[in-house]
């Protein structure tokens with residue numbers, strides 16, 4: 003999504019003409035999700051003819067993921083996991099396909115230990131995907147795409 007220019011995700015940066023556009027289909031941008039609610043997840047991978055996708059990682063940022071700088075307070079959020087979309091020949095038969103739904107944590111519940119938890123009302127969070135892929139043009143390591151949709155946590159209206 004192009005909702006924040008600071009996200010800097012520009013399709014022009016994708017080096018291959020064949021790449022699909024990585025899109026978080028569900029939850030759509032602006033979806034309301036309650037604490038503890040299961041929500042549909044669907045992701046369109048960048049994999050395409052000429053582009054191999056290996057894995058993608060799904061995060062929920064509860065603060066805007068604006069700048070990747072070394073910091074003890076880089077941000078806040080939750081990691082949903084590392085998944086893959088079958089694509090031939092790069093990763094034809096992955097064992098870690100994503101679930102159809104994730105459950106939004108209730109962040110008001112203390113996570114244990116020294117954790118405190120915090121309530122939030124009508125908060126804008128960012129469901130984000132980093133995808134590891136390659137398009138046949140050599141680079142040390144995999145290329146990594148980034149996309150994010152806003153979700154409204156504990157919305158005041160439905």
Ligand SMILES: *[C@@H]1O[C@H](CO)[C@@H](O)[C@H](O)[C@H]1NC(C)=O
Nearest residue numbers: 056057084085086092093098
């Ligand atoms: C994908 O991620 C899983 C889990 O971290 C890992 O075991 C696997 O080797 C990765 N596959 C590729 C192709 O990177």
Ligand SMILES: *[C@@H]1O[C@H](CO)[C@@H](O)[C@H](O)[C@H]1NC(C)=O
Nearest residue numbers: 037108110120121122123156
């Ligand atoms: C959700 O918002 C209400 C106020 O509308 C608040 O009382 C409640 O604590 C919030 N819940 C969570 C889990 O943050």
Ligand SMILES: *[C@@H]1O[C@H](CO)[C@@H](O)[C@H](O)[C@H]1NC(C)=O
Nearest residue numbers: 123124125126154157158159
């Ligand atoms: C809740 O958040 C949405 C999205 O940011 C905003 O449009 C709306 O005005 C907010 N509602 C209240 C009552 O603050």
